[in-house]
Every structure is written in C-alpha cells, then in structure tokens.
Amino acid sequence: MVSADQPSAGDVPSEAADPVDEAALAAVMRVVPLGAAVLAGSAVALLVIGYLAIYLLVFLARGMVG
Amino acid sequence: MTDHPAELHERRILGTELLWAFGVGVLIAATLSVIVFTALTRDINPPSNVERIDPKTLHLSGEFAEQNLGTTVTADGGVTVRVIATQFMFVPRCIAVPRQRRVTLRFATPDVVHGLLITGTNVNTMVVPGFVAQVHTEFPRSADLLMPCHEYCGLGHSEMWATVQVVPEDDFKPDQDGRVSCAQR
Numbered sequence: 555m556v557s558a559d560q561p562s563a564g565d566v567p568s569e570a571a572d573p574v575d576e577a578a579l580a581a582v583m584r585v586v587p588l589g590a591a592v593l594a595g596s597a598v599a600l601l602v603i604g605y606l607a608i609y610l611l612v613f614l615a616r617g618m619v620g
Numbered sequence: 621m622t623d624h625p626a627e628l629h630e631r632r633i634l635g636t637e638l639l640w641a642f643g644v645g646v647l648i649a650a651t652l653s654v655i656v657f658t659a660l661t662r663d664i665n666p667p668s669n670v671e672r673i674d675p676k677t678l679h680l681s682g683e684f685a686e687q688n689l690g691t692t693v694t695a696d697g698g699v700t701v702r703v704i705a706t707q708f709m710f711v712p713r714c715i716a717v718p719r720q721r722r723v724t725l726r727f728a729t730p731d732v733v734h735g736l737l738i739t740g741t742n743v744n745t746m747v748v749p750g751f752v753a754q755v756h757t758e759f760p761r762s763a764d765l766l767m768p769c770h771e772y773c774g775l776g777h778s779e780m781w782a783t784v785q786v787v788p789e790d791d792f793k794p795d796q797d798g799r800v801s802c803a804q805r
C-alpha cells in the first residue's frame with residue numbers, strides 16, 4: 555500500500571533541471587549508434603542468411619516452375 | 621564557429637541512418653537480382669496465366685470434359701495434365717507424370733476457389749472459378765507425391781487431395797490415344 559508521505563512523481567516541477575551530466579551524455583551518445591547498428595546488423599544478417607539458405611538449398615533444389 | 625554538441629550528435633546519427641538505408645538498399649537490390657537471375661537462367665517464375673473458362677459448362681465439352689482429364693502426351697511429345705478441382709476432390713484422383721521432363725499442369729474448377737500444392741516441389745497455385753490455372757514444371761525424382769487442396773473450400777476440404785505419381789521415363793508409356801494413367805500398386 556502507498557503511504558501518505560511517499561513522494562510522488564507529480565510533485566517534481568516539470569522545469570526542474572536535468573541532473574544528467576552533459577559530458578557523460580556526450581560520451582554515451584558516441585557509442586550508442588554503433589551498438590544499435592551492430593544489433594540491427596546482426597538481426598538482419600541472420601534473416602538474410604536464413605532467406606538465402608532456404609532459397610538456395612530448398613527452393614532452387616526443387617526445380618523449375620513457371 | 622564550432623558546432624553545438626547536440627548538432628554534432630544529430631549529424632552523426634543522420635550519417636548512421638543514411639549508411640543503414642544504403643545497406644538495406646543493397647540488400648533489396650541483391651534479393652531482386654537473385655530472383656531475376658534465377659528467372660532468366662533457371663526458368664523459375666511465378667505461375668502466371670490469364671485464361672478464362674465458363675465454370676458452368678467446363679465439364680460438358682472442351683478440354684475439361686471427363687474424357688480429356690488426366691495426363692495426355694501430344695504428338696510432339698509435350699505432356700499436359702488436366703485436372704478439375706471440385707468440392708471435395710480432384711478429378712482424376714491420381715495423375716501420372718514423367719520424371720525430368722517438362723510437364724504442363726492445367727486446373728479448372730466449376731464451383732468455389734480451391735488451391736493446390738505438390739509436396740516437395742515448387743508447384744503451388746490457386747484455382748479460381750472462371751479461370752484456368754496453369755503451371756509448368758519438371759519433377760526431378762520418381763515418387764508418389766501428395767497434392768492437397770490448400771484453400772479452404774468447405775466442410776470436406778480436409779478430404780480433398782490427389783496423388784502425383786512421378787515415374788521414370790521408361791515406365792511412362794502412353795496408350796494409342798496418348799493417355800497415361802497411374803500404375804496400380
């Protein structure tokens with residue numbers, strides 16, 4: 555149960571200063587795109603490998619159709 | 621004048637996004653190239669045939685009359701299979717085809733939309749009332765293949781299937797009318 559003296563997010567003024575250090579943010583932002591690219595690249599690479607494996611080993615092996 | 625760090629970040633992110641878009645473009649181009657290449661060199665295409673037929677009278681005369689159904693070998697050696705897909709069976713229930721020889725499969729239906737595939741091959745088409753579905757293919761191996769209806773066509777849909785008997789060229793012997801039936805096993 556929520557106690558009456560527990561602080562609420564609504565109590566924080568919206569114009570309160572962001573406590574994040576700008577220098578630390580800049581350092582993080584330098585590596586974030588690389589991580590995102592590696593993650594997305596790995597996912598797409600797996601998808602393409604799966605597609606090519608089925609296309610080359612299953613679809614083409616089944617012969618012509620038209 | 622030096623750039624604000626936020627602008628620098630945005631420019632860097634834009635660069636990453638453009639690089640990603642380029643990579644995706646290369647992948648799409650490569651995929652389409654593979655499809656076009658196999659279409660041109662290995663004769664693999666989506667079956668495409670727009671040919672109308674009257675579903676109300678197709679069984680009375682013409683190529684889908686009962687006596688013309690099944691496998692026919694023409695004088696020039698071409699093999700054509702004609703099948704009617706109807707609720708809830710294929711007519712005939714078994715079709716014989718030669719191994720490693722180009723075969724033309726032609727399907728029509730007098731009632732509702734059906735579909736079919738032949739297991740282990742790339743044959744896969746819809747059979748729509750009013751049109752003749754046509755597929756060209758070659759069967760690489762001798763086998764008895766299942767050909768089920770894969771488009772729900774009514775309560776008996778699950779019972780609607782036929783057999784494709786792929787036989788070696790030596791065993792594929794048309795009678796004097798050029799007809800070939802399934803071997804009894």
